[in-house]
Every structure is written in C-alpha cells, then in structure tokens.
Amino acid sequence: MINYLKESKKIYAVLDEELCEEDTKQLQTIISSNGVEIINIDLKNISYIEARTIENILSLKNIADSKHIKLNLLNASESIYDILESSFTGIRFIQDFSTYSEEELLGLLNDPEREDEVINYMVDNYEAHKANIVNNAKQGDAYVRAQCILIIGKAHDISEIETVRAALQSGYPQIVHNALLVLGWFFDSESKHSFYHYLQSENSSIAKAAAASISLIADESDVERLTGMSTSSSPMLRGIVASALALINGDEAYKTVKNMLLVERDEHIIPVLIRQLSFFNNEEAVDIIVSYLDHPSTSIQETAASSLERTGLKNKLDTVVAKIINNDSLVSYFAVKAIGKDCNKDTAELLISIYTKVHENVKLAILGTLGIANVNNTEFFKQCLEDANEDIRKEALASMYSTDSVSGLIAAKERVIKDSSWLVRYKALQILELDGADRHTPLLQEIARTDSSINIREKAYELVGKSL
Amino acid sequence: MIATLGSIKIKDDEFVELKDIIYKHSAIALADTKKYLVENRLSKRLHELNFKTFKDYIYYLKYGNDKAKELEIMTNLVTINETYFLREKNQMDNMVNIVLPKMIQSGKKNIRIWSAACSTGEEPYSIAILLNEAGMYNKTNIEICATDINTEVVEFAKKGVYRTISFRGAHEHIQKKYFTQKENYYTISDEIKKRVRFNTGNLISPTIGIHMGKFDIIFCRNVLIYFDKETKMKVVDMFYRNLNVPGYLYLGHSESLARLSEEFKVVNFGTGLMHIKE
DSSP states (O other): OEEEEEETTEEEEEEBSBOOHHHHHHHHHHHHSTTOOEEEEEOTTOSSOOHHHHHHHHHHHHHHHHTTOEEEEESOOHHHHHHHHHHOSSOEEEOOGGGSOHHHHHHHTTOTTTHHHHHHHHHHTHHHHHHHHHHHHHHSOHHHHHHHHHHHHHTTOGGGHHHHHHHTTOSOHHHHHHHHHHHHHTTOGGGHHHHHHHHTOSSHHHHHHHHHHHHHHOOHHHHHHHHHHTTOSOHHHHHHHHHHHHHHOSHHHHHHHHHHHHHOOOTTTHHHHHHHHTTSOOHHHHHHHHHGGGOSOHHHHHHHHHHHHHHOOGGGHHHHHHTSTTSOHHHHHHHHHHHGGGOOHHHHHHHHHHGGGSOHHHHHHHHHHHHHSSSOOHHHHHHHTTOSOHHHHHHHHHHHHHHOHHHHHHHHHHHHHHOSOHHHHHHHHHHHHHHHGGGGHHHHHHHHHHOSOHHHHHHHHHHHGGGO | OGGGOSOOOOOHHHHHHHHHHHHHHHOOOOOGGGHHHHHHHHHHHHHHTTOOSHHHHHHHHHHSTTHHHHHHHHHHHHHOOOOOTTTTHHHHHHIIIIIHHHHHHTTOOEEEEEETTOTTTHHHHHHHHHHHHTTGGGTSEEEEEEEESOHHHHHHHHHTEEOGGGGTTSOHHHHHHHEEEETTEEEEOHHHHTTEEEEEOOTTOTTHHHHHOOEEEEEEOSOGGGSOHHHHHHHHHHHHHHEEEEEEEEEOTTOOOTTTOSSSEEEEOSSSEEEEEO
16 A cells, blocks of 8 residues: 655655555556656655565566656665665665654654654754654653754754753753753853753763863853862862863863873873863973873873874974883874874884884884875885785775875785785775776776675775776 | 764775674674764774774774774674564564464473574563463463673663663553653563573574574564575574474564575464474
8 A cells, every 4th residue: 555645756655564566556657657757665664575565666666767767765674775775776765754754753763773863854954843842852751852952952943942941950861961962052151050060960971061061151260160170079070170171271271181180190080181181282281191101001001192193292202102112002003193294204214113023003003104104115015015914905005005196006906906805905996996986997897897805896886886 | 081072984994894893703794874873883982992083993903902802892882773672563472372372282391482682682571571461471381581692782681671762662551560660761570570581692603502402482583684695594594403393483574584494384474474493
C-alpha cells in the first residue's frame, strides 16, 4: 500500500511495509506521464524489506532510467540501506526529514545515531516547528526536553530565554547542562549567579558547561572571582576554574592558571592545568610546560609534550629535541609533532640522525614532521619507502610528495601498482588525486578493475567511476 | 579542556583504515554512513589521550603500549547499539506461545536460550519478562544466557538501569510491573534480573561455541548485517552446531540466511520468520 503525492515535476511515494504489484503498476503509470523528473520513494515506515519489494523497486528504476527520471530512495533505515545498497547501483539514498510529522521528528530526537541530524534539521526549519519545540522544551519527556532546549539555543531564539532559564531548575542533568550552554550563547548576564552556582556542581559536564558560559559573558570581575576560587579544596573545581580562565584568557587569567600549576600537587589535576596553560599564547608558558617533560609521571610528561604541539616550541626547540631519544615513546611522539613547522635544516638532520634509534611510532612522527618542514629529504624518504613497515612507507610517500612533488608523484605512480600494502596504495591514490585524477585515467581505470583490495578499487572507482 | 572539546573530523583515509582495524578485530563492517558516528563516539576518547587527529589515534592503536586494551575500548565505543524493550516482539511471542509449550509438552526439563548480541540487555530481559508473564518459570527450568562483544554494554546490562528511551516498544503496565522508577531512571526488578546471566562474548571468536555450550533457542537480531558474507557464514554455522534438535534461531526482520546456510528449515509463522534445526 502506498500513499503518493505529485508535486510539480516530483512524485513522493511513501511506502507502507511493502511495494506490491498493484502499487508498482500505479507508480509506473504515474511516472510514465509527461513532465515527471524525479520520483522519491520514502522508506521511513519500512522496518524490513521483502524480495518482491526489491524487485518492484528495480522495475521502477528501469522505467525511470529509460525515461531519464531520477529515482531517489528516502529515509532508508540502516538495515534496509545495507540490503538495498548491494542490490542497486546508481540510485541515490537521501535523508529527507521534511516527510516526517512533528511527532516522528521528536521521536527521532531519541535516536542516538540520528539526533544530531534531526536537531540540525529542526534548527534550519525552526519557525515551522517552533510551537512544538518550545512546548517540549517546557514539558516534554526529559531527554526530548533537553534536546529542544538545545534547538532553541542553536536557532538563537532569545525570545524563549525564560523557557531556558526555567530549565535550570530541572532535576535532570542533561536539561541543566543544555540550558547552561544555551544561556551562555544568549549572553544572559542575569543568569551569571546560576552559572557560578553550577560551576561547583559535582557533575563535571554541568560544571564545564557553566565554565563555558561564564567565559562568554566574563568581565574583569570574573577573573578576580575565579581567582578567588582557584585555591578551592576540591580538585575538580580547581580544574574547572582553570578551564574557565583559559577560555576567558588574557594576562590576569594567565597569571592565575600559572600560579595554580606551580603549587598543584594532585597528579590528576596537573595535566588539566598544563593543558589549560597551553591555551595562552605566552613564551613563559612554553618554558613551564617544557619543564614538565622531566616530571616523574609519564602521563604528565605526555600531556606536557602534547600541549607543546598547541603552543609551538618557541625558544625551546633544542631542549625538546634532546629529550626525544631517551623518553617514553608517546612522549617522544608528541615532542616530535610539537616541532612541527619549526623544523629547520639542522633539526631535520638531527631527526634523521636519531631515526634508527627510536620506536616505530616516533619514526612515523619524524616522517610526518619532515613532511611539513621546508627542507628536501627525498633521498631519506626513498630509503624509507623500502622499509618493511607499511606505515613507514605510507608516511614516507606522503612526506616526499609534500616536500618534493615531482619525486613524490613518480614514487606514487610506482607504489600504487607494486606496493604490497593497500594502505600505501591508498596514499598513492590520494597523491594521484591531488595531482589531478583526469591526468591518470587509464592507470586509475586499471586499478579500479584489478586491484586486490576493495578499499583501493572503491577509491579508484570514485576517482574515475564515470569513465569506466 | 573545554576550548577544544569539539568533534574531531576524521579524514577519508583515516576512516577507511579505522574501518579495517575494527573489521579485523571484531568482523564488524562499518558502512560509510558511520563516519559521523565514529567522529562523535571517538572524539572524546581522542581528547582524553591528548590526540588531535585520528591518525595519531590509529598509530596509538597499532603501536601504543596499551594497544590491546585500547582496541577493546575503541570497539566498545563504536559498537554500542541502540535497542529497546520488546523490540520485534512477534518473535518473542512466537517463542513463548508456540515453541516453548511444544518443548515442554515433549518432556523437555531444561531449556536454554541465548541472546547472542544482547547490547544493553533489553532483549534478554524482555524475554525473561515475557516468560514470566506467561508463567513459564513454573513449568520448566529456563536459563537465559546473554552475550555481547562490548564489555561496557554488558556491565550496563548487569546493572539493569534504563532511561525512558528504552521503553518505546513496551506497554506501560510492563514498565510499572517490572521496573522501579527513580527520577528519570528505571531499574529492573531483581525477579527478572536473576533470570539472565550476562557475559562478554565475541561471535567471531573460534572458541565461543565451546564456551557457550548447547542451546534450544538463539536470538541474534540485527547483528549479522554488520558482518561480511564469510563471517556471517561462520557465525551461522556456529549457531547451527550449538543448537539442540529441535533448535530455533531468530534473526532480525531484515536479515535472512539466503546464500549463507541451507541447513536450517525456514518457517514463516505469520508475523515473522524462524529458522529451525531439525
């Protein structure tokens, strides 16, 4: 049984359970009439699909193809999609929430895999759904209520600020969390006292949302107030306060976070403070963070090294490079990545000189860093292309192309055929794509037909599919 | 680290490689449509580990000191499946009203049921609830075993605490009778909880059949769709070997054994299919 709607040159057909012979004939007649350009078959009500329905869709597709009419399948569930995807080629699967009723849309807000898409759709079409959204933001099922508050915020409907403020009184954490975020987006200074109240919540998500909202409406008095809270006996609150200060940023906030880190003894909070300090663009912060590379705790060293990737090394390049060999491999990995664009000719030579002495993941980081350095290391990359490790070969190929596109392209054309690893061949394909797929059509066509890896065939087909 | 807690975007090549890693570990073949899901579910983990790109994370999975543990964590995060109480109830009704009475009539004293991909526990608890509603526990010994690859969802299931979302398919009287509400959470009664035995189990493990033993009924719904054909065949073969005679296999509505196994007899019971080992 189907329900259909003809709208200008489009046909919408909503299937209910199955597509029988009679319905198919009816649709065939409709699409045979002049003027139809698109037929959309909506599968939103289909939870399972029978072979005869697939056959009937296929026969419709054949007719549509013969008349140059586009056939789209709308709103297929994941299991239906999996079945149909393998049965059809050249058919478009589209998510079209416009065919859903208000009730169905609200129901989809409960679907963890689709809620984000539905929220974005409802934000884009806010006016059409506003009454229902606001109603549910006031009194809906707890989870739907939380989502509707978020939609009000994303649509920036400040006329509903009282609805959102009222939600702060909810006993449901997700509702309070979303209300806090939205009031921050609304720059609601009148709710500042509530933000500070929730900053001390034992629920870390709520406390973080409060910190984010405080930072959005902060003035100098807030830095002072947060500084006053920075010596709290609660480790979690100290971490949250530092987060808020990093978001506010500025010299005064920096001083507080720095002082917090220097006196902090809790090894769970030290990494939080190091990370927050790295959000300040300050040379002294780099010095302080580098000093934590010598901390006895490996996890603190790792956080320090990864934070340096954010700050850059400034004048500490040599200090960090010197620590690469003798450190925990993840610390060294982050340290090499932190070198990043600061990698000059001397540093590149140093990295190459220690290359054989470090762990595999550090070698990968070195290859990546050499790939963004403005230094030609083609000969070194060529040696690495012969390594037994496929990741090494992949990184070497990518970095060679980044720093020497002519040699990189030659290597890619060779590797895309002969390398035993599909990962390396995939990287080579990406390089050919960057060079312009149309310049390599015969090679790509051959790969699409003959490569042993489905990942490679699919990628090659994507690049030259139309000409196959 | 609020300032950077957004979703980390996964590049095409990273997604393809991560899919490959997940497939090799769990035989779950993620569709391309899952890219967004992967970003959403793994970004927080990347932030926790101080990684800024999925490439960093992939190398950590391959070369990190705790790579085996991390692979487990990653699989848990990606494979969690959404389900609800009394989902596709027709099959459970068929089992309770037709299959089990026949078994009891034939003199069977112990009946074993396996919920082979139980996720957060809604399926096995639903089975236990329906068995209780039909008074089956007074008529014979019934054991329900429930397994899932995801260690986190198994722990969740053992606790038996659910949100409203899990009751989309359940009548209100079931919710009131078997659950205790506290604010927005519903805890399953001990009476039902004690009927289900939960364990972690990977359907593609070569030893799972030996560990689980023989069953009379197996539910494995909406799981085979994640496997490729070869893996599906292995799993279905394992089910066949682990079923007694007669043995009943219930799959998801959109799943079929066509081209996977010719061993089972397929019976259409009017509102669904069951696969019988005779």
